[in-house]
Amino acid sequence: MKKTSIPERGTSMRDFFSLEGPFNKYGGLVADMIILSFMWLFFSVIGFGITIGASTSAMFYVSTRRIANREGYITRDFWEAFKANFKKATILWLIAILLMWLIWFNVTNIDAVGGMAFIILPAQIILFVEITFMSIYAFPMIARFDMGLKQIIKTSFFMANRHMLTSLSCVVLLAAGVLSFFIIAPLALFLAPGLYATLASYMIMRIFKKYRPEMDKDPVLEIQEIEAKKAEERRWRDIGTIDENEEQEKNEGDIWTNLGKTESPPPEEIKVVETETPEERPSSPTSIIEKANNPPPELPLEEEVDIWRKLREMDPGPQPEKYVPKKKPKKETTAEDDFWASV
Numbered sequence: 001m002k003k004t005s006i007p008e009r010g011t012s013m014r015d016f017f018s019l020e021g022p023f024n025k026y027g028g029l030v031a032d033m034i035i036l037s038f039m040w041l042f043f044s045v046i047g048f049g050i051t052i053g054a055s056t057s058a059m060f061y062v063s064t065r066r067i068a069n070r071e072g073y074i075t076r077d078f079w080e081a082f083k084a085n086f087k088k089a090t091i092l093w094l095i096a097i098l099l100m101w102l103i104w105f106n107v108t109n110i111d112a113v114g115g116m117a118f119i120i121l122p123a124q125i126i127l128f129v130e131i132t133f134m135s136i137y138a139f140p141m142i143a144r145f146d147m148g149l150k151q152i153i154k155t156s157f158f159m160a161n162r163h164m165l166t167s168l169s170c171v172v173l174l175a176a177g178v179l180s181f182f183i184i185a186p187l188a189l190f191l192a193p194g195l196y197a198t199l200a201s202y203m204i205m206r207i208f209k210k211y212r213p214e215m216d217k218d219p220v221l222e223i224q225e226i227e228a229k230k231a232e233e234r235r236w237r238d239i240g241t242i243d244e245n246e247e248q249e250k251n252e253g254d255i256w257t258n259l260g261k262t263e264s265p266p267p268e269e270i271k272v273v274e275t276e277t278p279e280e281r282p283s284s285p286t287s288i289i290e291k292a293n294n295p296p297p298e299l300p301l302e303e304e305v306d307i308w309r310k311l312r313e314m315d316p317g318p319q320p321e322k323y324v325p326k327k328k329p330k331k332e333t334t335a336e337d338d339f340w341a342s343v
């Protein structure tokens with residue numbers, strides 16, 4: 001008879017509340033969103049709304065790192081990102097607010113333009129949509145990339161219009177968060193900003209990784225990839241060295257083989273060229289001593305003078321250079337000098 005195992009009572013509940021269980025995982029995620037929403041609200045209020053851009057960029061910095069399982073502390077990471085991106089995010093936020101105010105002013109006073117309203121009103125609506133779409137990408141871009149303000153505006157405009165589906169999805173999430181504030185005002189403030197940042201980060205990071213695939217890689221996997229690449233380079237370097245040594249040995253063997261096949265030419269006969277006649281060559285040391293003791297007789301003075309005169313005629317030696325007077329350089333004249341000379 002086959003025995004059937006009876007499941008232990010309470011096993012599923014222990015798994016649910018374990019460290020790796022869904023309660024701890026999703027409960028921690030909700031707690032992180034609440035803390036993130038509170039910090040965004042606090043840092044936005046203390047700056048009277050001017051610091052909303054810096055708070056938003058810091059919120060996206062934390063949320064994008066959390067979904068990539070990067071280690072860190074929410075409060076510390078938020079504060080560091082807030083300080084680092086304060087200038088760029090604040091300037092971009094003030095520009096966006098100014099443009100939104102101009103759009104609102106133009107729409108509310110559209111009757112003043114009369115018949116041009118049917119042209120100006122659609123233009124204002126398109127401008128409002130473009131600014132909203134660009135803001136969705138601009139603040140996360142400030143949080144994660146070291147780029148200039150001009151480059152951020154251009155890149156966010158490009159992404160907002162190229163990835164239209166993601167832009168529309170993020171706008172729907174943003175509109176839902178704003179509507180929730182009017183429905184459940186107190187509770188929405190402490191959950192909606194963090195929830196929007198978390199959900200939008202999943203979509204925005206998918207866009208960013210299309211252009212920067214190396215973003216937010218696991219450090220352990222990144223180190224392993226670097227080590228594997230170095231090992232592959234060493235292996236190919238060793239293979240290349242072996243091939244070079246084999247080729248060098250082969251070339252040396254070919255050289256010695258060719259040397260063995262070729263026959264060396266016969267040695268040339270050495271010919272002795274006599275530069276002196278037998279009469280001029282001394283026969284023995286005794287003859288040298290006799291010549292030293294009996295020198296040849298000296299020539300008369302007149303013959304010696306004639307010899308020197310003939311030698312001078314044959315080679316007169318260096319002659320003194322003729323004097324050639326140098327010409328004065330011609331003075332360059334300008335058009336003004338020519339004019340005054342003609343006067």
